Amino acid sequence: MIKKPIIVSFLLLFLIAGSAISALAQNGVKANHVALYVKDLKKSADFYKNVMQLKEIPEPFHDGKHVWLRTGEHSQLHLIEGAAEVTQHDINSHFSYSVNNLQDFSKHLDQLHVKYGNWKGDSKSPQLRPDGVKQVYLQDPDNIWIEVNDDKF
Structure with missing residues (x-):
């Protein structure tokens, strides 16, 4: 028979460990x-700015060699x-942005005559990902691949 103090101690340890893991996840690595x-x-x-519709933000160098844009x-x-x-890149190396409406974003790309697929x-x-998210791919002027999807995360 297990005594109540042992069960209570175990539960407290479980709750403390769970809180610590949650705190680590919240304070862990984040994209900057x-x-x-x-x-x-x-x-x-x-x-x-025009195709991806990102907003330019101030950059600290003011040397004409940097542009910073808000992505989140x-x-x-x-x-x-x-x-x-400009070099070629494989589509496996890409970064991704999510949009509220992928169909509207695709129409925007069509209006600008931007190649995507x-x-x-x-x-x-x-394309439909296994998790149900729809996605398309395009390349920037340096041939860097970009995935645009409708993930609501």
């Missing part, structure tokens, strides 16, 4: 910014001019 080294800063900044409440995209050339690149129809 992505920095991209780009060939043509103006072209890249125009793409991210506490995250940013930093564009840095100076890449020697599914993972294979053989259709403009969104």
